Amino acid sequence: MTKVLYITAHPHDDTQSYSMAVGKAFIDTYKDVNSDHEIVHVDLYNEDIPHIDVDVFSGWGKLRSGQGFEELSAEEKAKVGRLSELCEQFISADKYIFVTPLWNFSFPPVMKAYMDSVAVAGKTFKYTEQGPIGLLTDKKALHIQARGGVYSEGPAAAMEMGHRYLDIMMQFFGVPSFEGLFVEGHNAMPDKAEEIKENAIARAKDFAQTF
Numbered sequence: 001m002t003k004v005l006y007i008t009a010h011p012h013d014d015t016q017s018y019s020m021a022v023g024k025a026f027i028d029t030y031k032d033v034n035s036d037h038e039i040v041h042v043d044l045y046n047e048d049i050p051h052i053d054v055d056v057f058s059g060w061g062k063l064r065s066g067q068g069f070e071e072l073s074a075e076e077k078a079k080v081g082r083l084s085e086l087c088e089q090f091i092s093a094d095k096y097i098f099v100t101p102l103w104n105f106s107f108p109p110v111m112k113a114y115m116d117s118v119a120v121a122g123k124t125f126k127y128t129e130q131g132p133i134g135l136l137t138d139k140k141a142l143h144i145q146a147r148g149g150v151y152s153e154g155p156a157a158a159m160e161m162g163h164r165y166l167d168i169m170m171q172f173f174g175v176p177s178f179e180g181l182f183v184e185g186h187n188a189m190p191d192k193a194e195e196i197k198e199n200a201i202a203r204a205k206d207f208a209q210t211f
C-alpha cells in the first residue's frame with residue numbers, strides 16, 4: 001500500500017492559514033482519488049520533535065561506542081528513541097507533502113527540527129568516497145507554501161529560503177521528484193487575496209489528481 005506523509009508546519013488550521021487551506025484542498029482531493037492509500041498527518045506543532053542537543057549527542061556517542069540503548073540515561077533514551085521513530089516513519093513513506101508558510105524568508109523552526117530528525121546517515125543518505133549519496137530514490141515530494149509577498153520572480157526570489165532548503169534536502173536524500181505549489185501575493189495585494197487563494201486551491205485540486 002502506498003503511504004503518504006502529510007507534514008504540516010503551521011500553528012493555525014485551514015480557516016486561518018492560506019497554506020493550510022491549499023494543503024487541505026490538495027489532501028482531500030488526493031484521498032478521493034486514491035482511497036486505497038494510507039495517509040498519515042504529521043502535525044509538527046502537535047508532535048514531539050526533539051532538538052539535537054547535549055542529551056542527543058551524548059546518547060548517540062554512547063551507542064556508537066558500543067553501549068546498548070538500555071545504558072542511556074532516561075533523557076537520552078527519550079530523545080534518541082523519538083528521533084529514531086520519526087526517521088523510521090519518514091523512510092517508510094512513499095510520498096511526502098510538506099505544508100508551510102513563508103516566515104522571515106524561510107519556514108517555522110519546527111520544520112528545521114523535523115528535517116534534522118530525518119537526516120540520518122545510513123537511513124536517508126550514506127557517505128561514500130565520492131561524497132554523500134541519497135537513499136530515498138523511490139520517493140516523491142511536494143511543498144505547498146503560502147507567501148504573503150511575491151517571491152517567484154524579481155529581486156525577492158533570491159530571498160526565499162524555505163522552498164530552496166527543502167529542495168536541497170530532497171536532492172540530498174535522493175528524492176527524484178520534488179515540486180512546489182505556491183500561493184503568493186495575498187498580503188501584498190489584499191484586494192485580490194480571495195482570488196489568489198481560490199486560484200491556488202483550484203491548482204491544488206488539479207495537482208492532486210496526478211500526484
